[in-house]
Amino acid sequence: MIRVNHREMDFHGEMTLKSLIEDLKYSFPNLIVSINGKLITKDKYEETLIRDGDDIRIIHPIAGG
């Protein structure tokens, strides 16, 4: 089990941050992403592996529209 934005999600092996964001269809271009409190920059999404139990925040920093 992992947590994304305080919500539980099933964990399955071979998850990268990039694949997680794609699975969630989070296409907003300007995300702020952290895993267990550590900020991850966009260029590291592909190489960052998700581990069981990770606490992930994917913040869309906009109150616009």
Add this chain to the structure above:
Amino acid sequence: MNMTSIENRAEKIRNAHKLLKRFEYKPQEVQRGYANKTLYINISDNTIEAKEVAEEIKEKFVGGKGFGLWYLWNAVKSTTKWDDPENEIVISPGPIGGITQYPGAGKSLVVSLSPITGSVMDSNVGGHFGPLMKFSGWDALEIQGKAQRDIIIFIDGNEGIVEIYEAPLESVNSHILAEELTEIFAKSEEDKRNVSIVSAGEAAEHTLFGVLSFSFYDKRKKVQRLKQAGRGGIGTVFRNKKIKAIVVRYKGVTGNSNNAADVNKIKELGLKLHKEIRNFDKEQCRMREIGTAHLVEIMNDYDLLPVNNFKFGSHKDAHKIDSKVLVKKVVQGSPDGCWHGCSMSCAKAAKDYELKSGPYKGHKVVVDGPEYETVAGVGSNCGIFDPDYIMECNFYCDTYGIDTISFGTTMAFLMECYEKNIINKDITGGIELNFGNADAAMEVLHQMAKGEGFGKIAGMGVRRLKKLFIEEYGADPKFVNDIGMEVKGLEYSQYVSKESLAQQGGYALANKGPQHDEAWLIFMDMVNNQIPTFEDKAEALHYFPVFRTWFGLNGLCKLPWNDIEPEDNHTTDEPAKVPEHVDNYVQLFNSVTGKSIDKEAMFLQSERVYNFQRVFNLKMGYGTRKDDIPPYRSMGPVTEEEYLSREDRYDKQLKNLLGLEPEGMSTEEKIEALREYKYTQYEKLVDAVYKRRGWTEDGVPSVELMKKLGMDFPEVIKVIEEHQKGGFR
């Protein structure tokens, strides 16, 4: 239209003008963002007067929407209707409006009593009119009364002249009218850029959601482009007053026409933002490339793009109308701003677009837009995924003077009613109004312009259509009230709010009705899960609507606040507020006006006007809890089709939120259980928001709050106290 024909036509039009009134004044330079005078025109008796702007009014209402609300408050009684002569249209740009160094500073705010809500309406719009009017010497223009025959009003800010003409020969539709009047009032080809026109259109005469178009001259395309004050039917008020157009001509805009207190600081702030836009816009919101239409595919991905009257939030054909398609049809070489110096440049236009229907069939025209709201409103929400239809519909809505948001939401409602056999071909005059039928929607639009057939009925808007269908055609009141997407009489703008309680409040609690310019909290709430409790949501529904009011007080566009963000915004405590840009605005205000506000004082400016507007609603017989109730379609699935389309999601909600076992329940039972839960949640949210805002349980700003804000004008307190006694009106 070729040059010879426009010149000949302009000559005939000019010769038919009959001068009704001429007023001369001595143009004064704007000082620190204020002209310190407003222009009052009564077109019933052709009175034209200059009024001084009292310091207290600047202090309490700042400008823009604040001025509009104040002047309108004083002009109307609680019994005044939108089509009474005493109703006014007030246009004001605000003190920062017209600066050229910081992006997004050319907005005008328009305020009037709305035909569609019956209460006070505000609508913001780009184009050059507001700044040129201010530099002509006027912080606001108040128009009251009703003319007997069609008129135009002309303001020459260089000569110091205001004139009212009887204007029998001008076209009414905006794309032609703007060209005719530019030809008449510009002194030369070069002078055309100094002319801006406010107009409506033929459909504004026959519907309740008419818009005002504000023009700006595009030197490259050699045409007046049109931006819209879209919401709430102020174009309908305009034509009801028999105004064809207001024209301003002012030559001499400079980098410091506002005579700002510290122009160098403004330059410094602007330069910083220009650099952000240059460096980051391509990877952030692509405003320079395609404008707000970049949102189409994003909203589709997050299940937020309205489809078939807000039933669904995505569609397999959305890619046919997304920004990648639109960019090919619209962008022609370089980005456009709707005011000088705006490097955000979100305006887009297609030139030589050949029309396929209507009175201008075969004409090659400039189509301004489409914005996201238009693509979603007239497109996906009506089940139409045809970019050519969207362009054509956008053009005709603009020139006829129709709000694309209200048109889209109304057509979507009608299409669902048609598919549910609430209305049929006998009622529509043979038009098959199924979802996806672009030809049918276009036919209704052309009928609106002529005031004929089913178009005239459709132009009443969702609230009146619901009543008609219930009373005349035996529609089930519960069903049509559930699917009719309006609050306070105003049609919803184009976001699906079903999975965001905060946004349900953002829409239904908004002062003028469900427009997203007060609060757009869907990502914070539904996606980021940053505001999980009622108190968290209430805090957001206090902060953002009040904060965002400030743009409208100052003649500013909201987009440069958060559609571009500093590189290090993510490291701040509250990135959704974009703290650095808020700081910019504080400094901008101080640099223009010479005052010395901080963030708290900035918030106070907005909070004053926000609460004043709520009391204004109360004065007009609205503005209480009963007026803040959303239709269920904005909260959850109304029909089995909707429920089943996202069955897993809703079943999980029943299980996790309500502790129910969905396996043994029918879909109908599930829908009812979810509905009861969601309305209960909504009521709790409303309680929390009212409390946070300092309002009573009935949603009325307390006397204590108005005193604390310094807005305890006797007539304001009287409205509140009369309500508390249960006797107002």
